[in-house]
Amino acid sequence: MTDIVKSGSNNILVVDDEPSICRLLAIALEAEGYNPIVCNDGGEALSLFKLHPISMAFIDINLPEMSGLELASILKKDDPMCEFVFVTGYGSLDNAVQAIKIGAYDFLKKPISVSEFSLCLKRFQERQSLREQIRIAEQRHFQLVQNIPLLIFVLSTNFQLDFINKACFDMLGYGPDEAMESTDWFLGRIHPDDRDEARKMFLFAFSSGSPMSMECRFLHRDGYEIHTIMKSIPLPSHGPGTGDERLEGFVLDISDRVFLEKTLVQREKLKTLGAIAAEVAHEIRNPLVSIGGFAQRLKQKFPDLRECEIILNESERLEKILSRIRNYLEPVEINPKKCAIGTIITNCLALLSPETEKKRIECRLDLAPKLPFVYADPEVLTQIFINLIRNAAKAMEQGGSLIISAYENDQELRIEFKNQAPGLPVNQPETLFMPFAEGGQSIGLPLCYRLLKDMGGLLSFVQKGDYAIFTVCIPKIDQKKAVIHNIGTDMFSDQPNLNRPLPAGE
Numbered sequence: 001m002t003d004i005v006k007s008g009s010n011n012i013l014v015v016d017d018e019p020s021i022c023r024l025l026a027i028a029l030e031a032e033g034y035n036p037i038v039c040n041d042g043g044e045a046l047s048l049f050k051l052h053p054i055s056m057a058f059i060d061i062n063l064p065e066m067s068g069l070e071l072a073s074i075l076k077k078d079d080p081m082c083e084f085v086f087v088t089g090y091g092s093l094d095n096a097v098q099a100i101k102i103g104a105y106d107f108l109k110k111p112i113s114v115s116e117f118s119l120c121l122k123r124f125q126e127r128q129s130l131r132e133q134i135r136i137a138e139q140r141h142f143q144l145v146q147n148i149p150l151l152i153f154v155l156s157t158n159f160q161l162d163f164i165n166k167a168c169f170d171m172l173g174y175g176p177d178e179a180m181e182s183t184d185w186f187l188g189r190i191h192p193d194d195r196d197e198a199r200k201m202f203l204f205a206f207s208s209g210s211p212m213s214m215e216c217r218f219l220h221r222d223g224y225e226i227h228t229i230m231k232s233i234p235l236p237s238h239g240p241g242t243g244d245e246r247l248e249g250f251v252l253d254i255s256d257r258v259f260l261e262k263t264l265v266q267r268e269k270l271k272t273l274g275a276i277a278a279e280v281a282h283e284i285r286n287p288l289v290s291i292g293g294f295a296q297r298l299k300q301k302f303p304d305l306r307e308c309e310i311i312l313n314e315s316e317r318l319e320k321i322l323s324r325i326r327n328y329l330e331p332v333e334i335n336p337k338k339c340a341i342g343t344i345i346t347n348c349l350a351l352l353s354p355e356t357e358k359k360r361i362e363c364r365l366d367l368a369p370k371l372p373f374v375y376a377d378p379e380v381l382t383q384i385f386i387n388l389i390r391n392a393a394k395a396m397e398q399g400g401s402l403i404i405s406a407y408e409n410d411q412e413l414r415i416e417f418k419n420q421a422p423g424l425p426v427n428q429p430e431t432l433f434m435p436f437a438e439g440g441q442s443i444g445l446p447l448c449y450r451l452l453k454d455m456g457g458l459l460s461f462v463q464k465g466d467y468a469i470f471t472v473c474i475p476k477i478d479q480k481k482a483v484i485h486n487i488g489t490d491m492f493s494d495q496p497n498l499n500r501p502l503p504a505g506e
Contacts, residue, residue: 013057014038015045015071016087017064021110025058028117042066049075054082056124058108061088061095069095072102081131083124087112151228151251157206159187159199162246171253173221191217191225198230205232205247218251222368224407224414227258256411259473262458281322288318334454339378341406341413341474342367348385349404355390360399363389368407374474376455381474384448384459385415388470391445392419395468412457413474421468432461 012034014025019040026036037052039045042063048054057075061068072084086099089110099107105127106120145152146166154163161180169175172189179185190198194216205212211234218226232249292315299308349356349363356363392402400420407414433449449459457474 010035011037011052011054013045013049013054013059015040015042015057015063015068016060017041017062018060021060021087021112024112025117028114032121042068042071045071046074049078054079055128056083056085058085058087061086061099069098069102072099072104076103083127085120085124149253151253153186153249153251155186155202155247155249157245159184159202161186171220171226171251172218189218191219193217202247206245209234212249215254220407222407223405224409224416225255226253226409227255228252229254253410255409259412259458262460284318285322288315288322291315292319334377334380334451336375336377336455338373339376339381340371341374341381341415342371344378344381345385345404345406345415348382348389352386352389352393356393356402359393359396361393361396362399362401364401364403366403366405368405371406372408372413372476374413374476376457376474380451380455384451384472387444387448388417388472391470392417392468395419395421408476411475413476415472415474417470417472418467420466421463433459 010033012029014022014029014036016022016025017040022038022040026038029036037048037054039048042065045057045059049057054075057072059068059072063071068086068088072086075082076084080103084099084102084104085106085108086095086104087108087110088095106123108116108120148165149167149170150165151167151171152163152165153161156162160183164176164179164186166176168179172179174185174189182188187195187199198214198216201212201214204210211232213229213231215227215229218228220226229252230249231252232247291311295308295311295315298305299312302308345365345367349365353363389402389404396402396419403416403418405416405418433446445459452459452472452474455474457472460471460473462469462471
């Protein structure tokens, strides 16, 4: 027979006032591989129980000073996992009822037969084996719930968390204990724009017991948004009046998927834009050259003809637009290196400080601690950041605040440029990244967008109230790739070369 599982103990307590019964049970237990601990009264049994881990006890019901039922009741309080078998020469219905209430799982009647004793031990081992299987299953379930990359929660009707797993820290930056302290923590972490809808979905799930599912945004402790899918799990006993009116569910982080979808959409737009731009440039350039040439000849014949000057000026303006399209489509060499974003942003602000101070613009940095490196071209990033800072300064003619924040998620680093832009609504944000519009003072927003895309990143824009927010998304460094590209080079320098020429957007 296998060892008893409980506490690793192989000890079995035998309590009987008849020495012959004690010797008989002790011999039988030793033959089965157990360690019998024998005593003759309740007081001694209590003392031994405190000194040794006991997995099972054979107790005579009729003991001197303290009955076996009283002894078992005391032992059961001290160790609910201990199993009890009552031994008696004569039994009664009252004793049987009391034994069941205490938690006895078997009776042996004196004189004890070998077959009954063996069957009792076999049932005990099966019970212990089943208990161990349950313990292992519970432990596996607990480890699965705690380590699965989903935020799992249990919510009561007052929106108080009854449970939340450790993924809470990885996803939102809060520990489980911290999250469960506040009554309104869970709803409070949902984005204000999605909170009312989430509350309605919760109330519907509580009242109907039906599962709910919705896409919503949560707010990380550091302030940035986490795009998620939130679902509840229906339970058979769930619902009003069942005594278990709790909502169990999970939250899946889909921020990477949202980012990928935006990237794919922008990539398709860029392909379409490239095809249109190439066709437009080709089809317009030839007639434009002819128009300009004939206008020059007309001006030579009729120097005072004002219309010739207008034609020449408009031809020149169209030529500039075609040049912007050509520069936008022209390949740019990217030299990726291991870059420290914080260093590049700081250098850009120092370089532009005379301009920003002159315009009374306050630049505030909000960089998350221990930002990871990115694998990108530091010179290109420098020019992109300079352009975004100058673009923000251009929108704040009367001065204001520019907040530059940087944080990370699982796969990327995000840098936000948030500036006040009252009275400057952008009805079609996608046009900001088209080369037909006027660019910025350095390389222009369209080229910023394309250069980031060439480095595997993305430039996006949103307007919230009186604030304009440009977000630069860059994949975090691939260590293997960085090592391969670093062989025989100085690619681990994070200082950009500000003198390196880049194509101009204007």
